[in-house]
Amino acid sequence: MxxxxxxxxxxxxxxxxxxxxxxxxxxxxxxxxxxxxxxxxxxxxxxxxxxxxxxxxxxxxxxxxxxxxxxxxxxxxxxxxxxxxxxxxxxxxxxxxxxxxxxxxxxxxxxxxxxxxxxxxxxxxxxxxxxxxxxxxxxxxxxxxxxxxxxxxxxxxxxxxxxxxxxxxxxxxxxxxxxxxxxxxxxxxxxxxxxxxxxxxxxxxxxxxxxxxxxxxxxxxxxxxxxxxxxxxxxxxxxxxxxxxxxxxxxxGELMPRPEIEEIIQMILRHARMMIEYKGEYIGIREMRKHVSWYTHGLAGAAKLRDQVNHAESIGELEAIIRNNGASSVDK
Structure with a gap:
């Protein structure tokens, strides 16, 4: 259209x-x-x-x-x-x-x-x-x-x-x-x-x-x-x-395709790093939890991912969770 x-x-x-x-x-x-x-x-x-x-x-x-x-x-x-x-x-x-x-x-x-x-x-x-x-x-x-x-x-x-x-x-x-x-x-x-x-x-x-x-x-x-x-x-x-x-x-006049899972992952991680730079890791990671929920809404395994992200304490933990779940979403 x-x-x-x-x-x-x-x-x-x-x-x-x-x-x-x-x-x-x-x-x-x-x-x-x-x-x-x-x-x-x-x-x-x-x-x-x-x-x-x-x-x-x-x-x-x-x-x-x-x-x-x-x-x-x-x-x-x-x-x-x-x-x-x-x-x-x-x-x-x-x-x-x-x-x-x-x-x-x-x-x-x-x-x-x-x-x-x-x-x-x-x-x-x-x-x-x-x-x-x-x-x-x-x-x-x-x-x-x-x-x-x-x-x-x-x-x-x-x-x-x-x-x-x-x-x-x-x-x-x-x-x-x-x-x-x-x-x-x-x-x-x-x-x-x-x-x-x-x-x-x-x-x-x-x-x-x-x-x-x-x-x-x-x-x-x-x-x-x-x-x-x-x-x-x-x-x-x-x-x-x-x-x-x-x-x-x-x-x-043309509709763009929605972002692929890898692009979503990259955006989440970039956003997280910016939040940490701006607010520090403790606050930044915790504020990213709601953003991750929004970014992943509707994706396969999103509920499990949100639960894991809600326990992340560092950018390293967050990245590991996002990448592991991202791979699972692609597999499905």
Missing amino acids: KSSSRLNPLIIGDIEIEHPFLLAPMAGVTDLPYRLLCKEMGAGLLYTEMVSAKGMYYNSPNTGPLLAKEEWERPIAAQIFGSEPELMADMAVRVQEMGFDLIDINMGCPVPKIVNNGDGSALMKDPVLAGKIIKAMADRLSVPVTVKIRKGFDDEHVNAVEMAKIAEQSGAAAVAVHGRTREQYYSGKADWDIIRQVKEAVSIPVIGNGDINSPLDAEAMLRETGCDGFMIARGAKGNPWIFKELCHYFDT
Whole structure:
């Protein structure tokens, strides 16, 4: 099957993104090592993990590593969360001074400890406050301010269109829309029609998010919504190749074959070495456990491999486990 779709560059403020495929901000996933792998595969825009504005204000030791970046990542966006307009603006200025190209506001995180503090998707219930936050930041910054929202807080309060209009009026340069409510978390099917409604309601770029796991999914979203860009979240977990596949499909109209087992092994081991270099062996190996689970999802013997990897303590042990299980997968 060949694509008949050609994509225009995604332009956010003064930032032009040739391939409009964005690596979504994901806590515990989109750290510096994984962003590098996705960048090499063709991701057009990278996001940090979400960072607490209050954490920055109180100089939490957790915020520094979250905002670590390299020049090769550009364009790169930092995503911050909070619900106090002036504090958000003050911390956004600090982030801008670190050299980020865009600053994104998280208004979609569904995690209870975030929502219960009035942050993340809790702001979907208070569009006026959301607008004040966006305006406070946009008035103070010279880089584009973007916003990530959801369909609504729950099925009785579907207000993505209202939120997007407020975002545009308040100075946002783009809005990303996840087609699920907060109450859905990540379950069920994403509602792409709400993305279409937002696209028709505002003139700033609209980035579609939800259930993009292949180039054909992106093409279907484009056809159904007319969105300007695609934000890839769970479809990128253990799958940096998705960006290469997306770029190839929309550039040539042809689907690429999925990576062979040896390529997956090489990617896992490279990722692990980068994690160790960045975070040290003790933390790096332990954080790789979830990544290995994602990389090997659906492969023969994956459950056995995950169990073994969860006991690995060093890069040597991890490599031996991966290679032994990789050979078994090929045999089968």
